[in-house]
Amino acid sequence: MKILEERIRREGQILSDTVLKVDSFLNHQVDTGLALEIGREFGRIFADEGITKVLTIEASGIQFAMAAGIALGVPFVYAKKKKAITQGDEVYSAEVYSFTKRESYQVSISRKYLGPEDRVLIVDDFLATGAALVGLTDIVAESGAELAGVGCVIEKSFQEGRGLLEERGIRVHSLARIAAMSPGQVQFIDEESFVH
Amino acid sequence: MKILEERIRREGQILSDTVLKVDSFLNHQVDTGLALEIGREFGRIFADEGITKVLTIEASGIQFAMAAGIALGVPFVYAKKKKAITQGDEVYSAEVYSFTKRESYQVSISRKYLGPEDRVLIVDDFLATGAALVGLTDIVAESGAELAGVGCVIEKSFQEGRGLLEERGIRVHSLARIAAMSPGQVQFIDEESFVH
Numbered sequence: 231m232k233i234l235e236e237r238i239r240r241e242g243q244i245l246s247d248t249v250l251k252v253d254s255f256l257n258h259q260v261d262t263g264l265a266l267e268i269g270r271e272f273g274r275i276f277a278d279e280g281i282t283k284v285l286t287i288e289a290s291g292i293q294f295a296m297a298a299g300i301a302l303g304v305p306f307v308y309a310k311k312k313k314a315i316t317q318g319d320e321v322y323s324a325e326v327y328s329f330t331k332r333e334s335y336q337v338s339i340s341r342k343y344l345g346p347e348d349r350v351l352i353v354d355d356f357l358a359t360g361a362a363l364v365g366l367t368d369i370v371a372e373s374g375a376e377l378a379g380v381g382c383v384i385e386k387s388f389q390e391g392r393g394l395l396e397e398r399g400i401r402v403h404s405l406a407r408i409a410a411m412s413p414g415q416v417q418f419i420d421e422e423s424f425v426h
Numbered sequence: 427m428k429i430l431e432e433r434i435r436r437e438g439q440i441l442s443d444t445v446l447k448v449d450s451f452l453n454h455q456v457d458t459g460l461a462l463e464i465g466r467e468f469g470r471i472f473a474d475e476g477i478t479k480v481l482t483i484e485a486s487g488i489q490f491a492m493a494a495g496i497a498l499g500v501p502f503v504y505a506k507k508k509k510a511i512t513q514g515d516e517v518y519s520a521e522v523y524s525f526t527k528r529e530s531y532q533v534s535i536s537r538k539y540l541g542p543e544d545r546v547l548i549v550d551d552f553l554a555t556g557a558a559l560v561g562l563t564d565i566v567a568e569s570g571a572e573l574a575g576v577g578c579v580i581e582k583s584f585q586e587g588r589g590l591l592e593e594r595g596i597r598v599h600s601l602a603r604i605a606a607m608s609p610g611q612v613q614f615i616d617e618e619s620f621v622h
């Protein structure tokens with residue numbers, strides 16, 4: 231997605247070979263027009279999949295799940311990290327390790343909102359180690375729903391996430407795929423040269 | 427907002443005199459069409475305020491800040507709870523006590539995304555004790571931005587939140603105002619009989 235790649239080049243802050251900050255337009259301050267366009271792109275890619283529900287994880291996936299849900303005309307569900315007092319025991323859950331925060335957390339969703347009748351698109355902001363996304367695919371499998379695919383806004387293709395998902399036979403689409411990066415430089419993979 | 431009140435009557439689960447769950451359509455599973463309509467309503471209410479930015483707090487405010495940002499044609503910023511490794515020290519922050527989770531947490535936003543040039547609409551899902559919203563108004567004051575008002579989806583009018591905000595001279599609009607509730611019953615305040 232060209233406008234996304236250009237925006238990453240212009241505004242992304244590359245702090246190291248693995249850390250990219252996009253918090254001026256994607257995941258702290260959010261450009262709502264760009265987020266809607268991202269949702270429309272997911273909508274186009276997964277248009278023929280009969281999606282009934284978009285699934286993401288709080289917090290930074292929510293704006294893109296919302297945009298994809300708008301484009302596909304379906305609700306979205308966001309998995310919660312940690313259990314709140316008002317949440318009952320009837321949840322699907324998975325353990326996820328966050329490399330950014332250096333801690334494990336539990337992600338869970340209520341059993342009421344995912345079941346065998348659903349066809350699910352998982353959406354998130356980043357695909358890197360794949361830890362959170364693998365957790366979500368476990369939850370989808372546990373629910374009996376069918377997983378149509380995973381859509382990510384930015385993929386760090388030099389990390390293992392895509393491989394972990396593809397090993398499980400999952401269709402993965404990322405709108406900007408970073409082959410390599412270093413402070414001041416980012417190199418994208420040309421999507422058209424790849425077959426999914 | 428009639429369609430919201432009807433949806434709360436139909437789908438809201440009242441667990442006690444103070445706990446209302448709306449996680450089938452607002453803050454776990456999200457009806458994207460209703461969320462967009464909620465955003466349009468905030469857009470109408472604050473249309474003449476020259477809003478430059480919508481501010482909310484992760485996670486359950488994000489879908490409504492997104493919808494309000496879409497309606498007003500402006501970006502939104504979500505305050506983060508807890509500090510991540512990739513977040514620098516240049517933040518505005520406030521301490522908030524969560525009665526639901528029974529713990530205090532720090533909310534913060536990067537100084538880069540709020541300043542004296544901004545006119546801010548704060549949006550959140552619930553107005554109850556007002557703790558999180560008062561924290562956000564402190565952040566806006568610290569940034570030098572002007573606060574145009576606070577828009578909440580659901581207000582528990584029998585709790586102190588609105589009073590705390592109005593004491594500070596803040597314009598508050600809630601789309602569904604609950605006067606009282608108990609298991610199986612919810613009573614709304616008729617918005618039209620109130621002057622703001």
